[in-house]
Amino acid sequence: NAGVTQTPKFQVLKTGQSMTLQCAQDMNHEYMSWYRQDPGMGLRLIHYSVGAGITDQGEVPNGYNVSRSTTEDFPLRLLSAAPSQTSVYFCASSPSEDPYNEQFFGPGTRLTVL
Amino acid sequence: AQKITQTQPGMFVQEKEAVTLDCTYDTSDPSYGLFWYKQPSSGEMIFLIYQGSYDQQNATEGRYSLNFQKARKSANLVISASQLGDSAMYFCAMRENSGYSTLTFGKGTMLLVSP
Numbered sequence: 001n002a003g004v005t006q007t008p009k010f011q012v013l014k015t016g017q018s019m020t021l022q023c024a025q026d027m028n029h030e031y032m033s034w035y036r037q038d039p040g041m042g043l044r045l046i047h048y049s050v051g052a053g054i055t056d057q058g059e060v061p062n063g064y065n066v067s068r069s070t071t072e073d074f075p076l077r078l079l080s081a082a083p084s085q086t087s088v089y090f091c092a093s094s095p096s097e098d099p100y101n102e103q104f105f106g107p108g109t110r111l112t113v114l
Numbered sequence: 115a116q117k118i119t120q121t122q123p124g125m126f127v128q129e130k131e132a133v134t135l136d137c138t139y140d141t142s143d144p145s146y147g148l149f150w151y152k153q154p155s156s157g158e159m160i161f162l163i164y165q166g167s168y169d170q171q172n173a174t175e176g177r178y179s180l181n182f183q184k185a186r187k188s189a190n191l192v193i194s195a196s197q198l199g200d201s202a203m204y205f206c207a208m209r210e211n212s213g214y215s216t217l218t219f220g221k222g223t224m225l226l227v228s229p
Contacts, residue, residue, distance in 0.1 A: 099167075
């Protein structure tokens with residue numbers, strides 16, 4: 001049981017490049033989400049999904065796309081990277097939308113955009 | 115208005131002493147969960163403890179306890195018998211039954227434990 005996995009761990013992009021951050025979970029969780037963590041800001045929600053085929057925007061969605069074709073996978077796409085997207089990205093999952101469910105976090109991806 | 119407020123940017127404590135990290139929250143939702151996560155320098159987010167809005171008793175997990183005062187909307191984390199390995203960033207978070215149904219995080223408190 002690997003939990004929540006993320007790849008890559010580190011990535012450097014040039015402005016304007018696109019890339020996909022991968023996230024997978026093997027716990028059969030319905031709810032998955034992407035956060036970004038910036039210094040002094042805590043974690044902020046980018047996008048989330050309540051099940052396969054269902055996604056929605058969070059607090060800071062601009063410049064990012066997501067899809068959820070399977071329960072296991074929830075990739076985050078940067079369409080045209082900007083320096084403002086330099087951050088640490090965390091994927092998380094939980095069994096459902098129930099507020100009493102803990103969210104399990106992946107190890108994070110540290111992204112630098114030059 | 116901030117939903118989660120952590121007023122202590124940094125805290126210092128000596129090894130083996132207890133420490134309280136403050137957290138206040140703001141919600142009109144009657145159903146919510148309160149969570150504490152630890153983030154060591156290695157960067158991962160480690161779940162510590164959880165309190166449900168309808169729980170009558172304060173949550174405890176080993177050396178961690180959550181001092182839940184619902185009327186005051188506070189959910190302070192108490193770490194007893196601090197250890198050097200407790201040095202880390204600590205985040206308070208809330209999950210509501212409405213909206214995104216996601217976690218809303220405070221800005222964190224950096225705890226340093228000295229020998």
